[in-house]
Amino acid sequence: MSRRRVLRSALQVGASGILPGRIIRALGADVPVRGGQIIVGQFPESSTLTNAMTSAGPTGLVSGKIFDGLLTYDFDLTPRPQLATAWEQSSDGLTITFRLRPGVTWHDGNPFTAADVAFSATEVWKKLHSRGRTTFANLVAAETPDPLTLVFRLSKPQPSILRALASTESQILPRHLYEGTDVRGNPHNVAPVGTGPFRFVKWDHGNYIVLERNPDYWDHPKPYLDRLIFRVMPDAFARSAALQTGEVDIVGGVSVALSDIARLARESGIAIDSHGFEYTATIFFLEFNLDRPMFKDLRVRRAFAHAIDREFIIHNIFFGRAVACHGPVPPTLAEFYTPDLPIYPYDLDLARRLLDDAGCKPDADGVRLTANLDAVPGGAMPRIAEYLRDNLGRIGIKFVMRGGQDFASYVRRIYTERNFDAIVTGGNAAPDPAMGVQRFYWSKGFQPGVAFSNASHYASAETDRLLEAAQTEIDVKKRSNLYGDFQRKVMADLPTIPLVAPAYVTLANRRVRRHTISADGLDANLAEAYVAPS
DSSP, X not given: OHHHHHHHHHHHTTOOSOOOOSOOOOOSOOOOOOOOEEEEEEOSOOSOSOOTTOXXXXXXXXXXXXXXXXXXXXXXXXXXXXXXXXXXXXXXXXXXXXXXXXXXXXXXXXBOOHHHHHHIIIIIIHHHOTTHHHHTTTEEEEEEEETTEEEEEESSOOTTGGGSOSTTTSOOOOHHHHTTSOGGGOGGGTSOOOSSSEEEEEEETTTEEEEEEOTTOSSTTOOOOSEEEEEEOOOHHHHHHHHHHTSOOEEEGGGSOGXXXXXXXXXXXXXXXXXXXXXXXXEEEEEEOTTSGGGSSHHHHHHHHHTOOHHHHHHHTSTXXXXXXXXXXXXXXXXXXXXXXXXXXXXXXXXXXXXXXXXXXXXXXXXXXXXXXXXXXXXXXXXXHHHHHHHHGGGTEEEEEOOOOOHHHHHIIIIISOOOSEEEEXXXXXXXXXXXXXXXXXXXXXXXXXXXXXXXXXXXXHHHHHHHHHHHOOOHHHHHHHHHHHHHHHHHHOSEEEEEEEOOOEEEETTEESOOOSTTGGGSOOTTOEEOOO
């Protein structure tokens, strides 16, 4: 405990105003107070500090404060102005015009203009981002008739674009620092220059990241906080303890110890918020490497599906804070979800018969098949992998778990080197299937080096047809029907086995106010957050 106190004292040097050192019940009106800092408990650690070319979840927690997006979104996903003050779409869906906010500057003092957005959209989101490759697939030009006007020209309608312009989804990079460089290797990816309410100060890898107030922020007098600190804390129970003692002020999403939620929510000084996850609607699944001969036989993949008890996962790993997923679109995305899908009930005897039919007979030790199993580090996914290892062992599957890798090493192993057999992974399914779901099943989403995309190397002409038709369909009912057909098709093919959709929460010191005011919750810019007086 003394080491944590020393660290916190060191991080407070130079901070001003009120510090949330003690957890107490907050009273009074919601009137912003200037000054102070918030310490965020985080794990896993980011591997980069910009979301412009990655959909990796840990990145947005930090980068969403450094960069603003064109739009932000209410809890019902209604778009609201941010760097774009107004927008309109043509009746044929082929042109979207944005009016940009005047007087915005990058943290290095250069003016923010439409050219920055045009460069980011055409050279970064469309080419390098796993979801952006789908979302902006039909973007053929980004025109800049003047510095504050941006025009997207599309070859086909793309209904998902207007839901894809949050900072953590489509992050705008400063063209003057990126154009003509290796975008993925640009040093500003780890020392970013943004337009947001907080500026990058320091990254002590494995320990903490420090951001400070941007005094030239366009939305004066925001931000109210002087400083944000992101503490890397690998142990979930240590994060819970730090929240209780006041050494950490807020934790959210995968950083919350699920087993501690009910207990922490009873603390008088801690508030729980279930909003702020509408933009992500995360789904967890088991994904096969279909380039491995062992997984080319559908009977083998079906056997795996019949050997998984989702209710066990929900109650023993998520403590009831999740729902079962029998398809690639989670029930939480009700607009596009369909329950009319092939179902693979938990049945170990049927799983064994399917393996017998596929020629996977048990050896003298009862082992039918041996495979490596990787899981995204942090959160619930390693525990899901442990359950799968144990339960699939009951039907003769020997899963060898490979641990001890950090987030960056995991991403490189799976998506660049493709050195894996099966993975327990997850992804954002919302706010639109064209953004969150399509990348995992679209054959064109497969590209070594593009993270959290089609790692299975699944390729189906019929699936591609359905996805591409739904991607451009502007009739709401027809679009929903296309996604229904898509869900039935992939659940018949089983390149992945959907498992559960977690119901995440944010836990915070009650003195930390207005931290969750939009659909992307703690990933948003925290410009309105403040610390109430004791």
